[in-house]
Amino acid sequence: MKKRVGLVVYPSFQILDTAALTVFEFANTLLEQPLYELATLSVSGGLVKSSSGVAVDTLPIGWGGYDTLLLAGAIGVPGPQPALEATLRDNAAAMRRIASICTGAFILAESGLLHGKRVTTHWAMGRQLQERHPALLVDEDKIFVKEGKIWSSAGITACIDMALAMVEDDVGTEIARKVARTMVVYHRRSGGQSQFSAMAEIEPSSDRIKEALLYARDHLHKDLSVEELAAQVHWSPRHFSRVFRVQTGMAPAKAIEKLRVEAAQELIDQGHSSISRIAAMTGFGDEERLRRAFLRAFGQAPKAFVHQARARNDHVYMA
Numbered sequence: 001m002k003k004r005v006g007l008v009v010y011p012s013f014q015i016l017d018t019a020a021l022t023v024f025e026f027a028n029t030l031l032e033q034p035l036y037e038l039a040t041l042s043v044s045g046g047l048v049k050s051s052s053g054v055a056v057d058t059l060p061i062g063w064g065g066y067d068t069l070l071l072a073g074a075i076g077v078p079g080p081q082p083a084l085e086a087t088l089r090d091n092a093a094a095m096r097r098i099a100s101i102c103t104g105a106f107i108l109a110e111s112g113l114l115h116g117k118r119v120t121t122h123w124a125m126g127r128q129l130q131e132r133h134p135a136l137l138v139d140e141d142k143i144f145v146k147e148g149k150i151w152s153s154a155g156i157t158a159c160i161d162m163a164l165a166m167v168e169d170d171v172g173t174e175i176a177r178k179v180a181r182t183m184v185v186y187h188r189r190s191g192g193q194s195q196f197s198a199m200a201e202i203e204p205s206s207d208r209i210k211e212a213l214l215y216a217r218d219h220l221h222k223d224l225s226v227e228e229l230a231a232q233v234h235w236s237p238r239h240f241s242r243v244f245r246v247q248t249g250m251a252p253a254k255a256i257e258k259l260r261v262e263a264a265q266e267l268i269d270q271g272h273s274s275i276s277r278i279a280a281m282t283g284f285g286d287e288e289r290l291r292r293a294f295l296r297a298f299g300q301a302p303k304a305f306v307h308q309a310r311a312r313n314d315h316v317y318m319a
Contacts, residue, residue, distance in 0.1 A: 002035060002036065004039070005036050005037070005038050005069075006038075006041045006070065007070045008084070009048050010043070010048065010084060012050065012074055012078075012079075013072040013074055014072060014073050014102065015054055016157070017073055017101045017104075017156075017159050018056070020162070020163040021038050021163075022183065023167060023179055024166075027171065027175055035171065040057070041058050041060070041069075042059075043061055043083045045058050061084075061087050066091070066095050067095065068097040068166065069088075069091070069095050070099045070101060070159070070163075071088070071099065071104035071107055072102075072104055073101045073102025073122070074103050077106050077125060078106055078107055080110075081107050084111075085110050085111040086111075088113060089113065092111075097150075097166065098113060098149060098150055098151070099152060099162060100152045101153050101162070102153065102154065102155045102159070103125055103155075105119055105129055106121070106129060106132070115133075116137075118136075118138075118147050119136055119138055119147070119152040120138065120139050120141075120142040120152050120153065121138070121152065122155030123140050123141065125140075125155075127140065144161055160183070160185060164176050202258065205247055206243060208233040211232065211233055212229045212232050212233050212244075213255065213259070216259055217259050220260050220281075221283050223283075226241055226252050240252070256283075257297075263281075263282045264278050268305045268306055269305075271309065273306050273310070275291075
């Protein structure tokens with residue numbers, strides 16, 4: 001039986017989000033029998049203009065039953081969509097998967113379908129989503145998040161990663177890998193992968209804190225105690241810790257862990273596969289500390305990233 005996949009749009013949606021449907025389209029070409037029936041939907045149907053000015057033709061969202069419904073995002077936070085929110089609530093029970101792309105999470109949150117769930121969105125909008133909807137668990141540093149039947153992706157091209165993960169769930173890794181190869185993208189970024197660099201995330205305003213972080217990034221193999229970092233900028237450890245927390249919202253030790261995790265991930269992407277060696281190079285010291293840090297950051301152990309890197313390298317070699 002075919003699976004109906006619908007992309008829901010509304011005025012001023014981001015047109016690049018239609019790339020999610022392309023993933024399912026290419027999957028159809030690689031299967032003996034096409035599995036997916038695709039449609040672009042809106043509340044009332046008809047032409048809907050995107051933020052770029054390009055309009056797409058749509059069917060009314062009530063057309064047929066859907067296995068998977070994807071909700072497009074917008075540039076910035078979408079305006080109120082009460083009719084769409086009500087339609088989503090009315091149809092949610094009948095669908096196997098419901099997913100938001102980028103800032104589409106704001107509409108899905110307003111519908112009440114995200115209440116108490118872990119979600120993600122574009123990194124620049126994560127805190128705003130959390131403030132508007134305190135009952136959500138917003139993880140603004142993930143490429144995509146899956147919790148039960150609810151999926152959510154980060155900004156813009158992350159919808160491709162999420163759609164590839166859905167295809168992989170449906171028909172297996174090999175087809176998903178072939179789709180990625182056909183689309184000339186990696187198979188695929190893990191849902192736990194960070195949206196942006198640790199240095200960009202921490203983003204202190206003080207030049208001295210920035211200087212300490214740059215020193216830390218270049219000396220991750222060292223102990224990097226608060227005393228050592230404070231000494232680099234000629235502050236007392238107490239003053240350094242206080243200013244660091246005020247400007248970054250985290251303790252120095254947490255920031256250092258983020259830098260180390262990012263460095264470890266980069267080493268894995270470069271082809272390093274010895275977990276103990278990576279742990280030593282990035283200052284974790286032993287495999288267990290590295291494993292626990294990866295689980296906190298990504299929900300996956302470093303060995304999973306090693307396997308994914310090998311799969312990507314095999315894919316590039318085959319291409």
